[in-house]
Amino acid sequence: MAGPITDGRLLRGEETRRAVLRRAVGIASVEGLDALSIGRLATDLGLSKSGVFAGFGSKEELQLATVRAARRIFADAVVTPAADTPPGLARARALCENWLAYSRDRVFPGGCFFHEVTAEFDARPGAVRDALAGCAREWHATVVDALAEARTAGALRPDTDLGDLAFALIAVLETANSQAVLHEEDVPYQRAGRLLLRLLRAEATDPADRRLAPDRA
């Protein structure tokens, strides 16, 4: 039955772990998972080094927990809100818009957490790389699923290559984040907004589809 934990000791342990991870995702989004040092986290949070260490057991486990925490934050900011939008083309567009806002609003201080960290680990075998690859596949599948619903509903051309289209959309999003962070300017987000619509319109059965109209406040 052990639903919610009531043991005060475990509760406090989880609370400090959450505090550590809140800080960890911020640091990692700016400087990477390697720059996550246990001593630094301890100092920043007013804890002891061994206290932080004990909560995770190893550096790699801390890194993996940080990835999981970031995954949840990403899902809450981008994927979950899109569920309010009806399935299909409109939801696909909502995913893209949410993603741009997620990057632009710096949900993570260094821009997209996964852009930073995946580039860091993509060529290094190990558990961290595997976890990040899983997140990437998951996000890719989320976009493909939304596009598939749109195609089934007849909003996208039947011969649309969903994998290619999702790839293109993600490419535009990721590059907007990268350039915006690097050059500290807003232009990349504007380019991305235009290009996303073009990509979707090019595959839409009705290019004037209301579900592709730019947001007008």
Add this chain to the structure above:
Amino acid sequence: MAGPITDGRLLRGEETRRAVLRRAVGIASVEGLDALSIGRLATDLGLSKSGVFAGFGSKEELQLATVRAARRIFADAVVTPAADTPPGLARARALCENWLAYSRDRVFPGGCFFHEVTAEFDARPGAVRDALAGCAREWHATVVDALAEARTAGALRPDTDLGDLAFALIAVLETANSQAVLHEEDVPYQRAGRLLLRLLRAEATDPADRRLAPDRA
């Protein structure tokens, strides 16, 4: 006058610096510029730590020299060979094809050096970030210039937004590299090849332009 250096002492110094940088760009493309440690480079190359250090004067100068070395390797692999192709649309396509080959052939063992390292430093102010931002602008301008020549020659529609088009092309290239390295598969490169042609064709005055034909051996 002082054209080529003849002083044997300086020559030997530059030679070891080159050896260090050759190793450094490889390490950095896989693990990042932070993972570049002076002691590790010394051990790998059979040199003394202070010997390596003396060649650069500081860790940051080593990082900057590594970026400059990578920039030259990139230019030699991607930009310079494209000069053999006539200016305009064909050259723009050559730049993209060369870039894909540069990533696919692992000119740097970790894939695109700049993808790895820019993600690492894009949110950290400093000389390294500035140098990387310069490289990014340079590459972006190279693509825009090629597209501008194509438009001037009438191969692209007059109302083409060159900045947006260059952004889209670069987005496709960068994402192909990222996904191919992360998942260790070839599919992203195939997607990229198709998408690059689609993007260019959509803006071309003659979509059947010979200069946009896929390479057929």
Add this chain to the structure above:
DNA sequence: GAGATATTAGCACGATCGTTCGTGCAGTTT
């Protein structure tokens, strides 16, 4: 040849890294 100059080696420094260990304290269970 001698003397100047530039590269490399050897050694030591303070700092920080991840990790281990023993201890004390807060909360739970009996």
Add this chain to the structure above:
DNA sequence: AAACTGCACGAACGATCGTGCTAATATCTC
């Protein structure tokens, strides 16, 4: 109240980090 559980602390470990010194070793100038 006693016994037990789990978190956090402080101290210490070996290793490695970047960075200074000094001395030895090449190479050039004269």
